[in-house]
Amino acid sequence: MIKLLIYAAIVLLIIAVAQLVRVFELASELKGEKSNEVTYKDHRNQGRMMFAFLIAFMLFFVWQVVKYKDAILPVAASVHGKDLDWLMWFNMGLITIVFVVINFLLFYFSYKYYSRPDSQATYLPHNNKLELIWTVVPAIVLAVIIILGLKMWNTITEPASKDAIVIQLYAKQFDWTARYAGKDSTLGHSNFKLIDGANALGIDTLDPHSMDDIVVHGELHIPVGRQVEFKINSRDVIHSAFMPHFRIQMNAVPGMTTSMHMTPSITTEEMRKRPEVIAQVKMINEIRAKKGEDPYEFNFLLLCNKICGASHSNMQMNVVVDTPEQYEAWLAKQKPFLAKK
Amino acid sequence: MDNHGHTEHALEHAHADHHHEESFITKYIFSMDHKVIARQFLITAVFMALVGMVMSTLFRLQLGWPGQKFWLIEFLLGDKWGKDGIVDPNMYLALVTIHGTIMVFFLLTGGLSGTFSNLLIPYQVGARDMASGFLNMLSFWFFFVSSVVMLSSLFIEGGPASAGWTVYPPLSALPQAIPGSGLGMTLWLVSITLFVISALLGGLNYIITIFNLRTKGMSMTRMPLTVWAFLVTAILGVLSFPVLVSAVVLLLMDRSFGTSFYLSDIYIGGQALEQSGGSPILYQHLFWFLGHPEVYIVLLPALGIASEVISTNARKPIFGYRAMIGSILAIGFLSFIVWGHHMFITGMNPFLGSVFVFTTLLIAIPSAVKAFNYITTLWKGNIKFTPAMLFAIGLVSTFVTGGVTGIILADSALDVPVHDTYFVVGHFHIVMGLSAVLGMFAGVYHWFPKLFLRHMNKKMGYLHFWLTFICAYGVFFPMHFLGLAGVPRRYYTNSAFPMFDHLVNINVMISTFAIIGALAQFIFVFNFFYSIFRGTKSEKNPWHGNTLEWTTPMAHTHGNWPGALPVVYRWPYDYSKPGKQLDYVPQTVPLEEGEVDGGGH
Numbered sequence: 001m002i003k004l005l006i007y008a009a010i011v012l013l014i015i016a017v018a019q020l021v022r023v024f025e026l027a028s029e030l031k032g033e034k035s036n037e038v039t040y041k042d043h044r045n046q047g048r049m050m051f052a053f054l055i056a057f058m059l060f061f062v063w064q065v066v067k068y069k070d071a072i073l074p075v076a077a078s079v080h081g082k083d084l085d086w087l088m089w090f091n092m093g094l095i096t097i098v099f100v101v102i103n104f105l106l107f108y109f110s111y112k113y114y115s116r117p118d119s120q121a122t123y124l125p126h127n128n129k130l131e132l133i134w135t136v137v138p139a140i141v142l143a144v145i146i147i148l149g150l151k152m153w154n155t156i157t158e159p160a161s162k163d164a165i166v167i168q169l170y171a172k173q174f175d176w177t178a179r180y181a182g183k184d185s186t187l188g189h190s191n192f193k194l195i196d197g198a199n200a201l202g203i204d205t206l207d208p209h210s211m212d213d214i215v216v217h218g219e220l221h222i223p224v225g226r227q228v229e230f231k232i233n234s235r236d237v238i239h240s241a242f243m244p245h246f247r248i249q250m251n252a253v254p255g256m257t258t259s260m261h262m263t264p265s266i267t268t269e270e271m272r273k274r275p276e277v278i279a280q281v282k283m284i285n286e287i288r289a290k291k292g293e294d295p296y297e298f299n300f301l302l303l304c305n306k307i308c309g310a311s312h313s314n315m316q317m318n319v320v321v322d323t324p325e326q327y328e329a330w331l332a333k334q335k336p337f338l339a340k341k
Numbered sequence: 342m343d344n345h346g347h348t349e350h351a352l353e354h355a356h357a358d359h360h361h362e363e364s365f366i367t368k369y370i371f372s373m374d375h376k377v378i379a380r381q382f383l384i385t386a387v388f389m390a391l392v393g394m395v396m397s398t399l400f401r402l403q404l405g406w407p408g409q410k411f412w413l414i415e416f417l418l419g420d421k422w423g424k425d426g427i428v429d430p431n432m433y434l435a436l437v438t439i440h441g442t443i444m445v446f447f448l449l450t451g452g453l454s455g456t457f458s459n460l461l462i463p464y465q466v467g468a469r470d471m472a473s474g475f476l477n478m479l480s481f482w483f484f485f486v487s488s489v490v491m492l493s494s495l496f497i498e499g500g501p502a503s504a505g506w507t508v509y510p511p512l513s514a515l516p517q518a519i520p521g522s523g524l525g526m527t528l529w530l531v532s533i534t535l536f537v538i539s540a541l542l543g544g545l546n547y548i549i550t551i552f553n554l555r556t557k558g559m560s561m562t563r564m565p566l567t568v569w570a571f572l573v574t575a576i577l578g579v580l581s582f583p584v585l586v587s588a589v590v591l592l593l594m595d596r597s598f599g600t601s602f603y604l605s606d607i608y609i610g611g612q613a614l615e616q617s618g619g620s621p622i623l624y625q626h627l628f629w630f631l632g633h634p635e636v637y638i639v640l641l642p643a644l645g646i647a648s649e650v651i652s653t654n655a656r657k658p659i660f661g662y663r664a665m666i667g668s669i670l671a672i673g674f675l676s677f678i679v680w681g682h683h684m685f686i687t688g689m690n691p692f693l694g695s696v697f698v699f700t701t702l703l704i705a706i707p708s709a710v711k712a713f714n715y716i717t718t719l720w721k722g723n724i725k726f727t728p729a730m731l732f733a734i735g736l737v738s739t740f741v742t743g744g745v746t747g748i749i750l751a752d753s754a755l756d757v758p759v760h761d762t763y764f765v766v767g768h769f770h771i772v773m774g775l776s777a778v779l780g781m782f783a784g785v786y787h788w789f790p791k792l793f794l795r796h797m798n799k800k801m802g803y804l805h806f807w808l809t810f811i812c813a814y815g816v817f818f819p820m821h822f823l824g825l826a827g828v829p830r831r832y833y834t835n836s837a838f839p840m841f842d843h844l845v846n847i848n849v850m851i852s853t854f855a856i857i858g859a860l861a862q863f864i865f866v867f868n869f870f871y872s873i874f875r876g877t878k879s880e881k882n883p884w885h886g887n888t889l890e891w892t893t894p895m896a897h898t899h900g901n902w903p904g905a906l907p908v909v910y911r912w913p914y915d916y917s918k919p920g921k922q923l924d925y926v927p928q929t930v931p932l933e934e935g936e937v938d939g940g941g942h
Contacts, residue, residue: 003416006416014867017867018867018871018875021798021801021871021875022875025798025875025877029877035798035799035877036796036797036798036799036876036877037799038725038726038727038799042726042799042803043724043725043726045726046726046731046803047724047726049807050734053807053810053811057814060814060815060818061818064818064819064822068822068826068844068847071822071825071826071843071844072822072825072826073758073825073826074826074827084754084755084757084758087754087755088749088755088758091748091749091752091755092749094748095745095746095748095749098741098745099741099742099745102712102716102741103738103741103742105716106715106716106719106734106737106738106741107734107738109716109719109720109722110719110724110734113655113719113720113721113722113723113724114724114726115656115723115724115725115726119723120723120917120924121655121656121657121721121722121723121916121917121924122657122721122722122917123657123658123916123917123918123919124657124658124660124717124720124721125658125660125661125662125914125939126660126661126662126663126664127660127661127717130713130717131661131664131710131714134709134710134713135706135709135710138705138706138709139706142702142703142705142706142748145702145748145752146698146699146702146752149698149752149753149754149755150695150698150699150753150754152754152755153691153694153695153698153752153753153754154691155754156754156757157691157694172608173518173609192606192607192608192613193608193613195608195613202608235606235607235608235609236511236515236518236607236608236609237511237512237515237518237609238509238511238512238621240686240761242761242827242829244758244826244827245827247757247758248757249686249757249758249760249761250686250688251686251687251688253620253621253622253687253688254511254604254605254606254607254621255604255605255606255607255617255619255620255621256605256620256622256688258687258688280843283843284839284842284843287842287843287845288839288842293839296839296842301838301840303827303829304829305760305761305762305829306509306761307434307504307505307509307512307831308512308518309434309512309518309519310430310431310434310519310833311430312434312831312832312833313430313829313831313832313833313834313835313837314837314838316838
């Protein structure tokens with residue numbers, strides 16, 4: 001019944017507005033104006049609006065950059081991440097110039113050349129020289145962008161070094177499991193048909209390489225300064241292993257193994273002591289205190305970044321970067337998967 | 342000869358109409374007249390767009406104020422999906438999915454091309470109607486049925502498809518993975534198949550009409566840029582949509598008949614599935630082989646409309662007409678060899694990734710040419726600020742603002758930290774969504790006199806533009822900052838864990854702009870329907886345009902021109918040509934002695 005009343009109210013409102021508009025239009029027709037004819041006054045007003053928008057838009061842009069400069073691209077905690085950030089800011093600088101210049105020209109010309117009673121347009125159908133300039137200049141800039149970008153891409157995607165720590169990241173709805181390859185640096189075979197309650201990864205227990213594999217839930221430990229190679233698998237739908245602080249991301253695709261690698265450059269402890277991180281954590285904790293939630297302590301995270309179902313937004317794993325000593329100590333406490341069995 | 346036969350026939354037809362009034366059904370429902378079909382497409386698309394927009398409002402409420410109760414959510418979603426005024430997580434994903442599907446396919450492909458290709462191609466090339474009125478009618482009715490099927494999926498038990506608008510398997514293939522992959526997904530696939538049939542029928546018709554039914558004197562290089570854009574759009578659609586059908590059919594078979602095109606090694610719901618040997622990546626290749634040209638299927642008609650509207654209202658020829666044609670063709674060609682940039686981090690071979698980086702960044706060159714040409718067209722113009730002109734200028738701004746961030750995403754290394762984050766959402770909404778929507782609005786305001794013989798209310802038009810434009814930037818610009826901070830897209834809430842809590846203000850701001858922007862669209866909807874019936878009557882050529890549609894009488898008659906077809910003597914951009922009395926010279930005015938056509942002096 002209430003719904004019906006709401007619909008009725010909406011319909012009545014629409015009719016009322018329609019009648020009102022009609023009254024305005026008739027009134028202006030009585031005054032001898034054509035109510036919908038665009039006049040010089042409109043050209044002037046809208047032209048000025050264009051200019052006002054230009055100013056407001058640029059101010060909005062600057063305000064955002066100032067306000068969020070610490071939040072965007074959080075401290076890169078991997079070796080390649082620093083170079084990648086440099087390249088990102090270089091490209092960002094270039095596109096900011098293009099963005100500002102073109103929007104300026106567009107809105108400024110719109111304002112400057114609004115139609116006046118005595119104005120006339122200049123007949124200018126083409127100009128080969130100008131057109132050549134704005135074909136060639138972007139081409140040169142893009143060549144630079146492409147070369148720098150592909151150099152970086154090659155660094156990211158080159159094969160991992162032989163002595164890298166090999167860790168499997170295993171995704172399922174809606175959590176991550178890690179498996180360390182152990183002393184032999186080789187993951188034992190696994191097969192989805194072997195999955196059962198005790199063997200969530202389907203590890204082939206007959207494969208000798210499986211003997212020293214370590215399965216870890218909840219927290220992933222890696223040592224600072226050593227290359228880590230992640231072998232990524234999924235057992236149900238596509239997930240994506242995304243570690244924003246390390247600037248790495250790779251999809252987890254059922255039926256195939258993907259990989260990515262990086263060398264962490266800052267430990268979790270060191271991160272927690274950095275001023276920008278302290279400031280950010282303080283801000284977060286003020287918000288959390290207001291909502292009555294527990295205080296937060298900084299942690300690196302592994303997130304899922306490919307839509308995977310209802311709890312997609314809550315599929316993450318803490319990543320702890322240790323000093324080499326801490327890491328060895330932690331590793332020594334872990335029991336191989338088969339020993340647990 | 343054939344050409345003549347057709348026009349003669351159409352002429353007779355036009356005469357016959359004066360004697361026998363058509364019934365309501367043949368005139369307005371199963372009509373074969375391109376003008377009526379254009380209006381049918383437009384009105385259907387406006388309705389679909391409203392549905393898509395309301396959905397975005399619902400999920401923006403959730404993202405801005407996660408966990409808070411909203412009466413509107415319970416009112417619209419009911420007890421099951423919006424219990425106590427909070428969106429259910431599965432429904433959230435469904436809303437995101439259907440919002441994307443509706444906006445990309447139903448509004449910006451069907452709605453934009455369907456409306457303006459149908460309206461403008463016969464008018465602007467000087468034809469009596471489309472090459473095949475019957476196929477054209479079928480095209481609309483397939484579109485309509487496909488819309489109905491899509492909407493019907495909102496009312497079923499498991500809810501509509503909810504695997505994201507790209508519906509990647511295995512998520513979209515397995516009902517065990519998400520409830521929306523049950524019947525909802527089947528309906529989605531059926532709807533899209535019907536949609537593709539509609540797009541193909543329309544596209545073939547547009548191509549044939551442009552190649553065969555141009556009037557005397559209308560050479561390819563005298564065609565308005567709108568028609569060029571529609572032509573390349575149609576070619577892209579005809580070449581790429583069939584690939585989407587193959588992707589969709591294989592997915593249907595995986596879902597319903599136990600095949601394994603996309604599935605392999607899956608353990609879900611407590612059991613190992615039989616399927617083996619398939620690859621989910623195959624689906625992504627097939628999908629994006631359509632998906633990327635699709636971006637330009639959406640964008641090119643809008644750019645075509647902008648070319649026409651900007652040139653007419655700046656009272657200047659479009660700068661670099663031939664360069665504009667060249668860049669449309671270049672963009673069209675390149676769009677077929679860049680699909681891999683959606684897949685840099687799927688485990689695709691890195692070298693293949695490098696190739697896609699190269700081809701993708703090449704697109705920036707023709708795009709830059711277009712942007713500079715628009716700006717030079719405005720330079721030293723005599724700009725008439727009609728509502729359509731405002732939207733066209735807005736389009737150039739969003740095309741550039743959204744386009745430049747594409748340079749980051751096309752660069753595989755830089756894509757890694759921002760892939761699938763809000764950076765991408767901001768980028769494609771601005772460059773593709775906004776540009777195309779603003780272009781569509783520009784088209785509606787500009788050609789409303791041809792569609793409905795009346796004007797839209799000017800003041801409401803201005804108000805609509807500024808609210809839309811400001812709110813649109815307010816929504817999508819800050820998303821870049823979220824993305825750079827690492828916030829993933831398609832998250833039901835960004836506060837399930839504390840990492841992004843300090844960014845919550847951005848989401849509140851975005852949602853506020855989104856709601857104001859959504860409300861502003863009701864100004865348009867009201868203005869649209871009000872003006873259809875009560876708007877002030879338009880004169881024949883209200884914007885003093887050169888193209889052929891403005892030489893037709895202000896009445897909807899079959900065959901468009903009552904007498905013989907017009908003959909074309911010049912290109913369509915003779916605005917403010919020196920030595921002419923008026924600041925426009927319609928295409929039907931013969932060249933004077935010694936006058937050079939096509940921008941020569």
